[in-house]
Amino acid sequence: MPLVAAVTLAWALVLLTPLLVRLAGRYVGWSLGLGLLASYAILVGARDGGVVFEELPWVPALDIALRLRMDGLSFLFATVVLVVGAIVLIYSTSYLRARASTGFYMMMSAFAAAMLTLVLADDIVVLFIAWELTTICSFLLILRSGQNARKPATRTLFITAGGGQALLGAVVLMIATTGTTQLSAILADDVWRDDPVITSVVTVLVAVAAMTKSAQFPFHSWLPDAMVAPAPVSAYLHAAAMVKAGIFLLMLFAPVLAETTLWHVILIPVGLVTNIMGAVFAIRSKDIKQIFAYSTVSQLGLLVAVIGIGTPLAMMAASAHVIAHALFKASGFMAVGVIERRTGTRDVRELRGLWRGMPWLSPAIVLAVASMAGVPPLLGFVTKELVIDTFASSGSSLAIGLTVTIVGGAALTVAYSVRLLVPIMVGPRAEVAPWRDSAVMSGSVAVTGIAGLVLGVGVAGLTGLVRPAAAVSSGSPVADLPTLYLWHGFTIPLLGSVAALVAGTALALFYLKSSHAVEDNVPGTLTATGIVQATLDGIISSGHRVGNLTRHDSPAANLAVPIGLVAAAAFALPSLWRGMPEHVMGFDYVDALLLAMVVIGTVVVVRARSRLTALIMLAVVGFAAVLWFFVLGASDVALTQLLVEVLTVVVLVLVLNRMPRMFDKGTRVRKSVTVPIALLAGVTATLATLTFSGHRDLSDAGAFFLSEAEELTGGTNVVNTILVDFRALDTLGELVVLSITAVSLTALLDARRLSRTRHVPVAPTILQDPVRNVIILRDSGRFLIPVMIVISLYALVRGHGAPGGGFIAALIGAAGLATVYHAAPTNRVASLDRSYLGIAGIGIIVAVVTGFLGFAEGSFLRPLHLDIAGIHVTTALIFDLGVYFAVLGVILAAINRLGMPQPIPADAPTPTEARTS
Known part of the structure; x- marks a missing residue:
């Protein structure tokens, strides 16, 4: 399965990056670059001229699978993604010469792997996931660029993630x-063909998604904004990743959407406007990197407009220009990194004489910029002629106007290319740093720059790569598409190219003589970046205003809204009430006794002045619920509830130890309002339960679990089989939430130290002696604690067939270890001072790894069943072990952080400083 192997290798490079950094140091880029080339070699070996299709099951119930498909279009983009990615990673070894950044290389490798997954995906869900992964990778790569990168990275994420939501809507539809x-x-x-409404909606959603990714007007601002990223990130983002994802999406859906008028109405005007606008901004820019950034916006607009034409020739032009654009953009942005490294500036007004100062690099830069301008015999010239020919022969009534517009855009392209090259190349020899430290960088620029020349002269050799891609994106047979040539004779496209070169050069020379070429850009009152930032600020400000309506430090105030809404729901119940269910009409003394315990306990909790009294009576209510579950036969639920009640009391006692002993005395007015609301909410919740579930028999899902659980899972404990077999993904999600809670608790307690324990003076009695006071618990604990640990492990193993399981077992084990803390004479218990967050993390890892084992049977988290020495074994037990570790780690982390004193850092603020900060 070569496609799976190629994608797996790309993602394996991400996981292996920390090891490769340790082994190769700053030269790790060579290893990663060669790895991407190896992945590309696998694809080349699998290409036989037809379509290669592979599939691995993932979520069979939803018909989601890791489906991969390599046709002409996906192979073209895979070539760009992997080859340019390899060159950029090798370039990075010299750019990051001080040290190898593990985070940078992992994100760049993930960027390449996500793009490869995207272009090879034949499952719409997999494509969407890869699409969003490219968004995340670009955000993180921009964000890690420095202190000034936070806002640009956020603006980039805001725009591109918004486009992701449009794509999600299209995927669901x-x-x-x-x-x-x-x-x-x-x-x-x-x-x-049959449903124009669905087609039109998908057209709009796909177009919006692609335009946000490919920086089309009015979503163009993020691309120049992202130039705070280092040169390797910019080179890859502009040449082969992120922006190319949008172009790929348009070409992918063009065969079915190009039949609608809406497709042309959206793409052609937006593309042309973006093409002209980006070129004008590029001419006015003073930063070399910003010139290249706006030129990318312009070139992407050109591609979008060509795709909007939708003819076979148009797709031929788009496919060829994808390659040309990748080469001159990669070369251009990598050259910017070299220039900045060797001169210390990117300001075009400060750079002079690079032709003499960098005699080996300057020709490569000139080749890249000349290809961008469409100068013969470079590849950019060939693709520009194809683009002009596309509009001239489109057959539209607007063909002449569109052709003139495209030629005008080409002239502006020549203008900003000349405006870039002339000032920095001419003049006396520039003072630059030695070339040796940037030799690999210069070599990478030269490779991509010279490639544009070689492929321009020998462009016929690209026909085998370009024609299949154009055939897929146009829905035409390969044989109907033309061969690429450098020279087509004296044609309208050639006339347009010559006109663009002459007009663009004249415009650039005129601009360079004006004062606008040297004066600073005056920021306008209204910019695209400013609009995006203002929108973000407005959303955040609105969120604060909405949050302030219910934000309060008092739990009672926070609970007032949901409890009040539940109480208000009582007025809707009469219309839904269907009478008392038949099976609850009889009188049962046990139920009456348990109900009395709950009522009495609740009344005492409400009237209690002491926090400890309220906690004890709340535990009584909980234990009454435990007995109720036992009476109803839900032993698993009852056992879980019992252990939760025990450990909740333990944790709350640790919290109450640092709080006032008595509650604040409430006013009569407050009680007169809150008591009726609380009573009404309780009655409403009870009656709503009877209304919605009291008349219902066992659900179909419940009947299925009861009848099929043993046969399908081998387990007779239905509750446990649901948790670790049928709905293991839900359980995994709950484990992640628990672990995040533990991490948040730790972060909160580290940020705000616990208040001192309140010491209440007591009479000098035996109870005051901590050593003698715990002697019974300590001595009994020597036998009780090991027994509880053994019981904990027994409950873990037996959970599949009897009451127990990872969650219950972890609660028993946590209760046993909590006894160690309670039996200690002080709150310093060295034996319990462990990294419990690490234990919880191990639990998550075990659960996830067990999930991947399920792929042997077809899907994530599918249990595997084996018979070893006559004993039936299932991987659900290993998953349950992950549950055990995760729950145990979370509970003990809470006891450890709340109960035992933590070392105070030397630079930690005092309580007074913390309160005033």
Whole structure:
């Protein structure tokens, strides 16, 4: 399975990066670059001229699978992603010469792996996940660029993630309409021909998603804004990743959406406006990197407009220009990194004489910029002629106007290219740093720059790569598409190219003589970046205002809204009430006794003035609920509730030890309002339960679990089989939430130290002696604690067939270890001072790894069943072990952090400083 192998290798590089950094140091980029080239070699070996399809099950119940498909279009983009990615990673070994950054290389490798997954995906869900992963990778790579990168990274995430939501809407609509997640099946469905409404909605959603990713007007601001990222990130983002994802999406859906007028109406005007606008901004820029950034916006607009034409020739032009654009953009941005490294500036007004100062690098830079400008015989010239020919032969009534517009955009491209090259190349020899430290960087620039020349002269050799991609994106046979040539004779496209070169050069020279070329740009009162930032600030400010309506330090105030809403629901119950369920009409003395315990305990809790009294009576209510569960036969639930009640009391006692002994005395007015609301809410909740579930028999799901659990899982404890077999993914999510809670608790207690324990003076009695006071618990604990640990492990093992399981077992084990703390004469218990967050993390890892074992049977978290020496074994037990570790770690972390004193850092603020900060 070569496609799976190629994708797996790409993602394996991400996981292996820390090890490779340790082994190779700053040269790790070579290893990662060669790894990407190895992945590309696998794809080249698998390419036989046809379509390669592979599939691995993932979520069979939802028809989601790791489906991979390599056709001409996906192979073209995979070539760009992997080859340019390899060059950029090798370039980075010299750019990051001081040290190897593990985080940088992991994110860059993940960027490449996500893009490869995206272009090879044949499952719409997998494509969407990879699409969002590219968004996350770009955000993190920009964010880690320095202190000034936070806002640009946030603005980038805001725009691109918004486009992701549009794509999500399209994905859901396509799955719901076609009934499948297989991308090739979706594209071949009749819905595109039979349902114009669905087609139009998907057209808008896909176009918006692609335009946000490819920085089209009005979503263009994020791309120049992201230039705070280092040169390798910019080179890869502009040349082969992120922005290319949007172009790929448009070309992928073009065969089915290009039949609608809306497709052309959206893409062509937006693309042309972006093309002209980006070129104008590039001419006015003074920063070399910003010139290249706006030129990317302009070139992407050109690609979008060409895709909007949708003809086979248009797709031929788009496919060829994807390669040309990748080469001159990678070369350009990597060159910016070299120039900045060797001169210390990117300001075009400060740079002079680079042709003499960098005699080996300057020709490569000139080749890259000349290809961007469309100068013959470079590859950019070939693709520019194809683009002009596309509009001239489009057959539209607007063909002349569109062609003139494209030629005008090409002239502006020449203008900003000349405006960039002339000032920095001419003049006396520039003072630059030695070339040796940037030799690899210069070599990478030269490779991509010279490639544009070689592939321009020998462009016919690209036909085998470009024609299959154009055939897929246009829905035409490969044989109907033309061969690429450098020279087509004296044609309209050639006339347009010459006109663009002449007009663009004249415009650039005129601009360079004006004062605008040297004066600082005056920031306008209204900019795209400012609009995005203002929108973000407005959203955050609105969130604060909404949150302030219910934000309060008092738990009672926070609970007032939900309890009040529950109470208000009582007025709707009469219309829904269907009478008392038949099976609760009889009188049962046990139920009456337990109900009395709950009522008495609740009344005492409400009237208690002492916090400890309230806690004790709250435990009484909990124990009454435990007995009720036992009476009803829910032994698993009852045992869980019992252990939770015990450990809750333990943790709350530790909290109460640092709080006032008595509650604040409430006013009569407050009681007169809160008591009726609380009573009404309780009555409403009870009656609502009887209304919605009291008349219902056992659900179909419940009947299925009872009848099929043993046969399907081998377990007779239905509750446990639901948790670790049928709904293991839910359980895994709950473990993650528990662990995040423990981490948050630790972070909170580290940020705000606990108040001192309140010492209440007592009479000098034997109770005052801590050593003698715990002697009974300590001596009994020597036998009791090991027994509880053994019982804990026994409950873990037996959980699949009898009451028990990882959660209950962890509670028993935590209770046993908590006894060690209670039996100690002081709160300093060295034996319990362990990294319990680490234990919880191990539990998550065990659960996740067990989930991946399920792929042997077809899907994540599917249990495997084995018979070893006549004993039936299931991987659900290993998953339950992960549950055990995670729950045990979380509970003991709480006891450890709340009960035992933590070392105070030397630079920690005092309580007074913390309160005033």
